[in-house]
Each structure stands twice: as structure tokens, then as C-alpha cells.
Amino acid sequence: MTNSKDSKSGIDPRLLEVLICPASRGPLSFDKENNELVSKKAGLAYPIRDGVPIMLIDEARELEEN
């Protein structure tokens, strides 16, 4: 699922097993390109910094509607 050799980007797959969106409680998908966890339901993307997902609503990026 992820390349754990790269510590700067990517995420431990064990984290993906347990994490959901704190705003919508909906599922998250890992966006490898932007290194973010995306909640479609909430329209938010949570950044991952050095392997640490920042699951704080006020630090998430709002997704553009399309």
C-alpha cells in the first residue's frame, strides 16, 4: 500500500487500518501524490508530516468542489 522505506512521505499501513475522518467519521483515502489523507465526505484533506498524520480539523486543507 505504501512504501515504508521513504520516511519523508507515506504512512504506516497500520495507521490506515484504524484512522477515520474526525469531522465526518467517514473513511479516508491516502493520496500518495499530495501525501494527504482525504475525506471525501467532509471535503477535507489531512496532511501527513514525516509520517505523522495531522488529524486536526483546523489544520486540514479544504478540498475544492468539482
Add this chain to the structure above:
Amino acid sequence: MAYSPDQNPPLVFNRELLKKHRNRAAQNFDQFSFLKQRAAQSMVDRLEDISTSFNRVLDLGCHSGTLEKEIAKSQTIKNRVKDTFHCDISYKFTAQIVGMAIAVDEERLPFKSSSFDAVFSCLSLHWVNDLPGTLIQIKNILKPNGLFIGQLLGGRTLHELRTCFIRAETEIRGGASMRVSPFADVQDLSNLLQRAGFSNPVADTETINVRYSHPLKLLQDLRGMGETSALFINKENRPPNLTRTILFRALEIYGEQYATEDGKYPATFEIITASGWTTSPNRFLNKE
């Protein structure tokens, strides 16, 4: 029945400010971590009496990873814990963790139901606005037969400092504002655990007296621990600024009222430890 965090409980604490205090404390935490260490050791003592193994453990409010370091020192426990997920509202603390870490707001836990075998929280939940709500969320993310142990600062914490601030401010301004956080007490906590649906809830309390050479050292320590007041303040309830005059009068009263014969200034910290188990399979398991 499922808990919705949008029911707007009254805001006592400013979580944004707490995050700032924690981020600041993260720079030098190990110099100020004596209280956290003490609590973590007491948590480990309790775990030694429980023979259960835990595949997935959530460390809620991990600071610099103090609890895991204490667990690693115990031969009887370290092999019983497989994966630890470290959480803190401060990214700067999570960045110091070797292993899995997540920046998390305890008021909105980002975890699936039935994810963990145990949730341990060492001196963090006293900053949560809606403790009943957080406890319900914790119960929800625990698997059946899961264990929660939480340690919070209790109501006797800093009672000396609180008294001095109130007296100084009343003398100088004729009225007092809240300068020290309100804390829960033991009875509250075991009731809350029961209401959240934990079985066998137990809560007890431990008082720690720290002796300072000067009350300013206490204030320095609180800052270093990231425990300075993070009360929620808006335009309507903003208290008058804490002036130097009031601060120095408060410190003076501290000396008059509490200093011991050998010139030390005692400060009380109360650590409440509460624990409970989840038993029956979670009814909301498949609703996600």
C-alpha cells in the same frame, strides 16, 4: 444513541491555546516531565497487576513518549504490548516519537470503532471540555474486553496557587477571576466512567507535594510542562489582565501563607487514576 460531538457543551478550555502551550513545552519537555514520569510509573505499576496482552494500544496525550519509555523498562509488560499508537494534540510532541504517531484532538478521536485493546491516557484529559463525550468516544474505539486507564490532574491540584491568586486579586481589585483551571474529582470520574458504559469502573487519587525554593519556579515548571492555564476566554468573559501587582502580591501571599520553616514553598498536585473495561461486544460495531 451514538455520540455526536456537535451538541456544543460549554467551552471551558481553549484547545487552540492548549496546543500552543504543548508545542512550546515540546522543545524542552524532559526537563519538566517529573509529574508525567511519576504518573507513568504509577500506570506501569497498575499494568503489572493485569495479565492481559494488548495488540494495539492507544497512548492518548503521549507528550514525548514518557509512558512508553516507562513501559519499556518493565520486563513483565513490554512483551505484552505489541503496537502502540501515540497521540498528542501537539505535532511537535508527536514528531519526537519513535514509532507510530498521530496528531489528534482528544475531543474528536479519528479512529474506527473497536480499534484498540487498550487506551492509556497519562495526564492529558483534564484539558478536555467535554469529558463525558470523550469517554464515550474512548469506549467506542475499544474492542470488547478492552481496558481504559486514564490519569487526570484532580481538584486539589495547585490549591495553594489558586487561593493566593484569589486573595491577591480580591485585595487589589475587589473581585477575583479564574486563573487556575477547574479540575474533576475522584467521584465525578468513576461516575462518568459508569455513565459512559465502562464496567468495573475504579478511581483513586494520589497526592504529590512538591517543594519549591520560590513560587516563580512553580510557574516556570507549569510552563515547561505545558500546563499553564488554557481557559477559554472571549470578549464577554475576558477577565482583567493579570497585572504584575496582582502577580507579585499573590506570590507574597504564597510565602506568608504556605512557606515552610526551612523556606520552601509547597505545591500540591493531585493525580486521579480511573480505569474501566469494555465487556459486551459493541452494539454500534457495524454502523460505521
